[in-house]
Amino acid sequence: MGANGDMKKVDKQTALEGGFFNFFKGLVSEFKRITWASKEHTKKATIAVIVFCAIYVVIVGVIDFGFNSLAKIIMK
Structure with a gap:
């Protein structure tokens, strides 16, 4: 000890x-x-992330609109 x-x-x-x-x-x-990523690779990755986020926002918006419309129909 x-x-x-x-x-x-x-x-x-x-x-x-x-x-x-x-x-x-x-x-x-x-x-x-x-080893840092090149400037070109960073640009491509950034564009890919922005495009993915935009697509995701559109999909969530469409689903939200659909559920909102469905809830209004059910509540009538």
């Missing part, structure tokens, strides 16, 4: 030694490893 307690102290000490600035150094190095 004593060895386990010593291990916790060492882990806490190394975490404190890593510190705030080392976190951001690691963050910057990870950002450099990212």
Whole structure:
């Protein structure tokens, strides 16, 4: 049990030694490893999302209109 307690102290000490600035150094190095999408691919993906959303809005609007009309007919 004593060895386990010593291990916790060492882990806490190394975490404190890593510190705030080392976190951001690691963050910057990870950002450099990212392969970002090209501008053209991003444009195509954005257009696809906008088109999908527009189609979805139209479908939901038609269904809403249909249920609204059906409810008015039933309530008469």
